[in-house]
Every structure is written in structure tokens, then in C-alpha cells.
Amino acid sequence: MIKTYTIGAAGFIAALLGVLGWLAFSSPGDDPFAPCHATAMQGGMGSIGGPFELVNAQGETVTDADVITMPSILYFGYTFCPDVCPLDSARNALATEILEANGFIVQPVFISIDPARDTPELVGEFASIFHPRMIGLTGSEEQVRAASQAYRTYFARQNTDDEYYLVDHSTYSYFVLPGYGTVEVFRHDMSGEQVAEIAQCILERA
Numbered sequence: 029m030i031k032t033y034t035i036g037a038a039g040f041i042a043a044l045l046g047v048l049g050w051l052a053f054s055s056p057g058d059d060p061f062a063p064c065h066a067t068a069m070q071g072g073m074g075s076i077g078g079p080f081e082l083v084n085a086q087g088e089t090v091t092d093a094d095v096i097t098m099p100s101i102l103y104f105g106y107t108f109c110p111d112v113c114p115l116d117s118a119r120n121a122l123a124t125e126i127l128e129a130n131g132f133i134v135q136p137v138f139i140s141i142d143p144a145r146d147t148p149e150l151v152g153e154f155a156s157i158f159h160p161r162m163i164g165l166t167g168s169e170e171q172v173r174a175a176s177q178a179y180r181t182y183f184a185r186q187n188t189d190d191e192y193y194l195v196d197h198s199t200y201s202y203f204v205l206p207g208y209g210t211v212e213v214f215r216h217d218m219s220g221e222q223v224a225e226i227a228q229c230i231l232e233r234a
């Protein structure tokens with residue numbers, strides 16, 4: 029009987045702490061965009077993102093302040109990616125077009141996680157295929173790693189001795205607003221229409 033009570037009490041306390049934690053991270057009073065969110069992130073949206081320094085398609089070193097001058101959808105991938113990166117980039121471009129048709133201008137951004145192969149010119153060409161406003165960024169290994177860590181993304185190269193190596197990586201896209209930082213994270217399984225709907229909900233409240 030005592031053992032059963034102990035387990036029950038522990039479970040109750042754990043559940044209570046979980047509820048309190050959920051309230052702490054999702055309190056509408058602290059987040060003006062709470063009604064729009066479709067993805068919950070541990071630590072809240074404010075814990076994602078931060079300053080970065082990368083290289084644009086013209087070979088110029090740029091910072092996050094230079095790049096995120098308007099609402100932006102950031103994605104970390106690589107140009108040699110055989111499937112998911114082109115699909116996600118096309119999805120983000122579609123969301124950009126839908127938003128523009130509804131009167132909201134946003135900017136898609138593609139950040140390479142494969143600086144060994146992705147030159148500034150190559151990343152710029154890749155980005156332009158999907159949308160004329162899409163910005164392509166690369167950089168040194170250190171610059172790319174720092175940007176990835178700021179957005180809590182993951183990537184790891186496979187068989188690096190092979191010039192055709194693949195890169196495992198996370199597939200989130202990040203909606204970032206000047207003055208706010210990261211305000212939403214879009215999952216890979218979301219459609220362009222869903223991304224646009226959530227982004228518009230946020231922009232209407234910004």
C-alpha cells in the first residue's frame with residue numbers, strides 16, 4: 029500500500045510540474061502570437077536564433093541584421109541534397125507567393141550546412157531557382173556551425189571521403205521577424221498553404 033501511494037504521489041507531482049511548465053512556456057499573455065502557433069518548442073520561441081555572420085552569393089560577409097530586414101523564412105540545407113532540401117525550399121517559396129498574393133511580403137533564406145562544396149555562387153544560383161527573393165548564404169565551417177547552433181539545428185556528414193557524400197540534417201524552417209526574433213518553427217510535414225496561413229496569422233498581429 030505504501031509503495032503504491034509513493035508511486036502515485038510521484039506521478040501526481042510530475043504531472044503537476046509538467047502542467048506548470050506548459051503554462052510557463054505557453055502563456056498567451058507573454059506571447060502575442062500564441063493563437064497562431066502550430067509547433068511547441070522547449071524553452072519557447074525566444075530561445076531559438078541569434079546573431080550570425082555568413083557569406084552571401086556575391087561573396088560579401090553579412091550578419092543577421094543585414095539579412096533579416098523583413099519577415100523571413102530561414103531554412104538550413106545543402107545544394108547537393110537529393111530530396112528534402114529542394115522540397116522544403118519549394119514549399120517555402122510557395123508560402124512566400126501565397127503571402128504576397130494576400131498582401132504580405134516575406135523573404136525566404138537558404139543557409140548551407142555544406143560549406144565545403146557550397147560556394148557563394150552555387151548557393152546563390154540554387155536559391156534563385158526557387159524564388160527571386162530567396163537569399164542563399166554559406167560561409168566557413170565555423171560560421172556555418174555557429175549559425176546552426178544558434179537555431180538549434182543538427183547536421184552531420186556521411187562518408188566524407190566520398191565527394192558525393194550526403195549530409196544528415198534537421199528539416200525545420202524558422203519564421204523570423206525583425207525586432208521579434210524567431211516567432212514560429214515550421215515542420216517538414218507542413219504544406220505551403222499551412223505555412224502561409226500560420227505566417228499570415230502572425231504578421232496580422234505583429
